[in-house]
Amino acid sequence: MLTTxxxxxxxxxxxxxxxxxxxPAVAVAGGVxxxxxxxxxxxxxxxxxxxxxTVIRALTGSDHGPDxxxxxxxxxxxxxxxxxxxxxxxxxGVVAQGVTRNPLASATTLGVNAGAGFAVVTAIFVLHLxxxxxxxxxxxxxxxxxxVLVHALARRPGDVDPVRLVLAGTVLTAVLASWTTALMLxxxxxxxxxxxxxxxxxxxxxxxVLVRVLPFVVVGMALAVVVAPSLxxxxxxxxxxxxxxxxxxxxRVLGGSSVVLLAAASVAVAGPVPFxxxxxxxxxxxLLGTDHRRLVPACFVVGATLLLAADVLGRLIARPSxxxxxxxxxFLGAPLLAVLARRTAR
Amino acid sequence: MSAIVIARRRTLAWCxxxxxxxxxxxxxxxxxGRLHIPFLDAxxxxxxxxxxxxxxxxxxxRAPRVIAAVVAGAALALAGSMTQRLLRNPLASPDVIGVxxxxSVGAVLVIASGSVPAALTPVAAVAGGxxxxxxxxxxxxxxQVSVTRLVxxxxxIQQGLAAVVNLMIVRFPQELAGQALQWTxxxxxxxxxxxxxVAGGAIVAVAGAAALTxxxxxVLDLGDDSAGGLGLDPRRARLGxxxxxxxxxxxxxxxxxxxxxxxxxxxxxxxxxAGPPTPATLALTALTGATLLLGADYVALNLLPIHGLPAxxxxxxxxxxxLLWLMARSExxxxx
Numbered sequence: 001m002l003t004t005x006x007x008x009x010x011x012x013x014x015x016x017x018x019x020x021x022x023x024p025a026v027a028v029a030g031g032v033x034x035x036x037x038x039x040x041x042x043x044x045x046x047x048x049x050x051x052x053x054t055v056i057r058a059l060t061g062s063d064h065g066p067d068x069x070x071x072x073x074x075x076x077x078x079x080x081x082x083x084x085x086x087x088x089x090x091x092x093g094v095v096a097q098g099v100t101r102n103p104l105a106s107a108t109t110l111g112v113n114a115g116a117g118f119a120v121v122t123a124i125f126v127l128h129l130x131x132x133x134x135x136x137x138x139x140x141x142x143x144x145x146x147x148v149l150v151h152a153l154a155r156r157p158g159d160v161d162p163v164r165l166v167l168a169g170t171v172l173t174a175v176l177a178s179w180t181t182a183l184m185l186x187x188x189x190x191x192x193x194x195x196x197x198x199x200x201x202x203x204x205x206x207x208x209v210l211v212r213v214l215p216f217v218v219v220g221m222a223l224a225v226v227v228a229p230s231l232x233x234x235x236x237x238x239x240x241x242x243x244x245x246x247x248x249x250x251x252r253v254l255g256g257s258s259v260v261l262l263a264a265a266s267v268a269v270a271g272p273v274p275f276x277x278x279x280x281x282x283x284x285x286x287l288l289g290t291d292h293r294r295l296v297p298a299c300f301v302v303g304a305t306l307l308l309a310a311d312v313l314g315r316l317i318a319r320p321s322x323x324x325x326x327x328x329x330x331f332l333g334a335p336l337l338a339v340l341a342r343r344t345a346r
Numbered sequence: 347m348s349a350i351v352i353a354r355r356r357t358l359a360w361c362x363x364x365x366x367x368x369x370x371x372x373x374x375x376x377x378x379g380r381l382h383i384p385f386l387d388a389x390x391x392x393x394x395x396x397x398x399x400x401x402x403x404x405x406x407x408r409a410p411r412v413i414a415a416v417v418a419g420a421a422l423a424l425a426g427s428m429t430q431r432l433l434r435n436p437l438a439s440p441d442v443i444g445v446x447x448x449x450s451v452g453a454v455l456v457i458a459s460g461s462v463p464a465a466l467t468p469v470a471a472v473a474g475g476x477x478x479x480x481x482x483x484x485x486x487x488x489x490q491v492s493v494t495r496l497v498x499x500x501x502x503i504q505q506g507l508a509a510v511v512n513l514m515i516v517r518f519p520q521e522l523a524g525q526a527l528q529w530t531x532x533x534x535x536x537x538x539x540x541x542x543x544v545a546g547g548a549i550v551a552v553a554g555a556a557a558l559t560x561x562x563x564x565v566l567d568l569g570d571d572s573a574g575g576l577g578l579d580p581r582r583a584r585l586g587x588x589x590x591x592x593x594x595x596x597x598x599x600x601x602x603x604x605x606x607x608x609x610x611x612x613x614x615x616x617x618x619x620a621g622p623p624t625p626a627t628l629a630l631t632a633l634t635g636a637t638l639l640l641g642a643d644y645v646a647l648n649l650l651p652i653h654g655l656p657a658x659x660x661x662x663x664x665x666x667x668x669l670l671w672l673m674a675r676s677e678x679x680x681x682x
Contacts, residue, residue, distance in 0.1 A: 104498065108505070153670055168670065170501050174606055175666045177508075181531040182659040186652045191524055199512045274505060324516055330509030334502050338485050341498030 027287045031301040038308035042079040047320040077207045083304040085266040090303015092262035093277025098231035099255035106277035107263035111172035113272040115146025118176040125183045125190045136268040143264035200273040200326020213265040220261035227255045228292040273326040275333025357620040364633040414537040415643045416636040417546040418602035423635020425595035426609025439609040440595035443500030447507045448478030449599035468545040468600040475596025532605040532658020545600045607665025
């Protein structure tokens with residue numbers, strides 16, 4: 001009855017390497033340049049625009065005016081946090097897509113973000129937490145729980161079906177979102193604390209929050225780098241990878257842990273920022289091919305760039321107020337998901 | 347006795363069973379609350395008989411909510427049954443593909459603007475639902491709609507709607523933010539008679555129209571070629587009927603917000619109980635949907651420890667395992 005065209009969804013995850021058009025050196029230079037430009041814009045633009053020379057003087061410490069204080073006190077932490085969060089989300093996305101062999105996988109579509117969000121809102125409701133510094137462990141627990149659950153739901157003997165994985169993630173997201181909403185409706189205090197965090201933003205975060213989650217990000221990144229070569233083998237299918245001597249089950253666990261750590265860390269800092277993890281790999285693959293050893297670092301750069309760009313855009317659209325980063329990425333990302341879905345399920 | 351007669355009798359028996367259950371649930375829902383009213387007194391107070399405070403509580407506070415649940419549940423179930431049949435797809439229901447979400451966002455936008463009379467809320471909801479339907483049609487429609495694509499595009503649209511809702515929740519002042527959240531969570535809290543009359547009346551009219559078109563749906567069930575041979579333009583007929591289903595679901599969302607899983611699951615339940623669709627199963631679908639939503643609302647209101655939970659949370663909690671089980675079962679069947 002319930003026909004899911006699985007053969008189509010299992011088509012190669014990405015564009016074949018033959019279509020690579022840009023030499024890697026140019027792509028790397030371009031990516032880093034884009035990141036630097038976005039970082040510069042993030043330092044210079046906002047409710048109060050500051051000319052770049054002042055920004056540079058502030059960074060070198062030779063200016064101590066009010067503008068320089070804005071740059072060093074507010075915008076530098078914000079930009080650094082944005083880079084780390086965006087990079088973590090980008091890497092989480094590419095690892096999730098590699099582990100599940102599924103171009104639609106990401107922390108958002110698999111329900112990992114929803115799990116982290118629900119756990120944190122529950123903690124706010126029950127334990128009266130108020131500051132993002134305190135969210136980390138709950139975000140981690142929620143993300144891990146959701147990831148394990150989705151994987152268990154989508155599992156069939158021997159393989160994980162890509163379409164079922166996304167469907168299971170969607171169902172889980174729907175349930176967790178309705179419970180999250182229920183908690184926010186049940187208590188006005190929870191609504192007040194959680195509503196800004198749930199929208200996903202890197203505004204007004206202290207560097208202390210970042211320092212707190214940094215170990216998780218580092219471990220997650222290290223795991224991603226470690227499993228990257230095996231993900232290339234995994235792309236050939238479980239059996240082929242097994243034949244090549246790759247311990248498939250262990251790679252899944254390590255890769256899944258990497259996704260959970262990175263997603264939980266970024267959610268704890270910024271709240272759920274959707275679609276960065278989904279978009280980054282799809283932007284990188286046409287340029288660099290499908291080798292995960294290249295994709296992982298490239299997705300860090302592109303994820304960071306995307307998040308900073310979305311953040312700057314949010315500041316510009318609603319000046320002098322600002323639009324939360326997560327809302328900007330959701331508006332930009334939803335059409336992207338629709339396009340990807342069309343392509344995947346042809 | 348032929349198989350058809352047996353099936354019809356069984357359907358009618360289920361209809362009678364659900365009708366009795368629904369009346370009992372209405373009575374229970376009217377009688378429980380902070381002020382307990384005996385079952386029969388509550389039913390009598392519904393028609394204005396009894397002492398004044400009882401009549402006030404029942405008629406002004408409990409009845410609109412109960413009737414909203416009954417009407418919205420029936421409308422959601424009917425809309426789900428129609429979309430699943432017309433798209434030949436057991437996952438295609440207005441809540442999965444985001445129609446009810448779009449409708450409730452439309453409703454919230456009108457409520458938030460403040461200056462529009464409440465009677466216009468259903469109109470805005472229908473506009474929102476139709477907008478989402480058009481969007482889905484534009485991005486997922488081919489000659490044959492693939493399940494996966496439809497559902498995934500629906501997921502994308504819901505993410506976009508979630509962004510709109512998030513935007514409202516962050517931007518609105520506190521009180522309005524809570525209200526917007528309530529509306530988009532699928533809750534029957536605080537329904538008034540005006541809303542019930544306007545949206546409920548429209549639902550009854552559209553559901554009547556849907557029942558009249560039952561023959562046409564049955565012809566479409568035969569397949570596009572046969573339908574064409576019988577003198578029905580299958581594309582136009584299907585599009586028109588889908589519009590009807592979208593309007594029905596949107597009107598339900600104007601009453602209850604985007605209640606999940608009712609529209610998805612009730613048609614499956616009815617298929618299991620009563621077999622292939624006939625006019626009688628349509629009635630059974632409506633009765634089951636009404637019972638389910640009223641029951642979910644009763645659980646959310648009276649049985650759960652935290653006060654103020656939306657009925658949508660209950661239906662989602664009940665519906666998700668069922669949906670996953672459905673997926674697992676069909677998976678196994680398609681493998682063998």
